[in-house]
Amino acid sequence: MTVQGELISARGVGRVYTLAGELVHAVRDIDLDINEGRFVALVGRSGSGKTTLLNLLAGLDRPTTGQVLFQGKDLAHLGEKQMVDLRRHRVGFVFQSFGLLPLLSAYENVELPLRIAGIDARARATRTQEVLEMVGLARRARHRPYELSGGEQQRIAIARAVALKPAVILADEPTGELDSVNAHAIFSLFQKMVHDDRMSIVATTHDQTLLDLADEVYEMHDGQITALRGPGAGSPDDMFKPPAARAGARAG
Numbered sequence: 001m002t003v004q005g006e007l008i009s010a011r012g013v014g015r016v017y018t019l020a021g022e023l024v025h026a027v028r029d030i031d032l033d034i035n036e037g038r039f040v041a042l043v044g045r046s047g048s049g050k051t052t053l054l055n056l057l058a059g060l061d062r063p064t065t066g067q068v069l070f071q072g073k074d075l076a077h078l079g080e081k082q083m084v085d086l087r088r089h090r091v092g093f094v095f096q097s098f099g100l101l102p103l104l105s106a107y108e109n110v111e112l113p114l115r116i117a118g119i120d121a122r123a124r125a126t127r128t129q130e131v132l133e134m135v136g137l138a139r140r141a142r143h144r145p146y147e148l149s150g151g152e153q154q155r156i157a158i159a160r161a162v163a164l165k166p167a168v169i170l171a172d173e174p175t176g177e178l179d180s181v182n183a184h185a186i187f188s189l190f191q192k193m194v195h196d197d198r199m200s201i202v203a204t205t206h207d208q209t210l211l212d213l214a215d216e217v218y219e220m221h222d223g224q225i226t227a228l229r230g231p232g233a234g235s236p237d238d239m240f241k242p243p244a245a246r247a248g249a250r251a252g
């Protein structure tokens with residue numbers, strides 16, 4: 001059954017990797033609902049399974065167990081065409097490693113999804129300029145990725161992901177290369193997009209100071225997920241206690 005406003009749902013999702021004969025349980029038995037118009041932050045130590053989970057939610061990877069539903073439809077049952085449509089129009093992804101095309105300028109990288117979607121030239125130019133300004137990089141439009149700093153590349157990757165106003169943006173460590181002022185600006189921008197455009201955003205971060213800007217906060221630990229704030233969470237003060245002290249706040 002689908003609750004209204006539910007965009008992506010993970011139901012008992014697990015992902016096991018096999019590496020040199022050993023099993024790695026990167027993600028275990030996760031239940032999570034990403035609702036429309038929510039800004040969700042995902043925290044957790046390195047190796048806790050954040051990237052793996054985002055890839056599963058985006059349909060970039062398939063769960064070993066359980067299901068990922070997009071607007072109530074199991075991603076495993078979508079055809080190739082529907083999957084392409086999902087990736088091009090509905091889900092924006094910001095990769096931990098940026099994923100910019102090296103031979104294209106910053107402007108062309110941002111414009112590409114609009115081009116692929118068949119947006120006409122004038123609307124494309126307007127929107128590309130607009131999102132470059134949103135991330136504060138209009139004056140770097142002609143630069144190629146290697147002519148940009150790590151933080152600038154990261155902001156271009158964010159501009160590219162938001163250009164088409166997808167229903168949901170999955171952003172993996174989108175502020176990892178940014179100083180605190182720029183990191184705060186990006187999270188504020190996410191907050192604004194969620195509230196103005198009813199977009200949903202799931203962003204992983206290591207930066208505790210950004211968490212106040214999110215509507216819901218989840219922590220991953222060893223492939224499992226706990227709600228720190230939002231549905232199923234304990235009191236907000238729990239966020240600042242070590243994990244052992246908040247065992248009682250574990251989502252059920």
Ligand SMILES: Nc1ncnc2c1ncn2[C@@H]1O[C@H](COP(=O)(O)OP(=O)(O)OP(=O)(O)O)[C@@H](O)[C@H]1O
Pocket residue numbers: 017018019024025026044045046047048049050051052053096
């Ligand atoms: N392709 C793979 N093959 C085998 N094991 C993998 C693979 N990808 C990830 N893992 C393992 O799965 C676990 C979760 O990895 P994941 O990349 O999801 O962590 P993360 O929380 O994103 O970490 P970080 O904060 O460092 O980005 C890790 O133990 C990792 O070594």
Ligand SMILES: [Mg+2]
Pocket residue numbers: 050051052096172
């Ligand atoms: Mg990661």
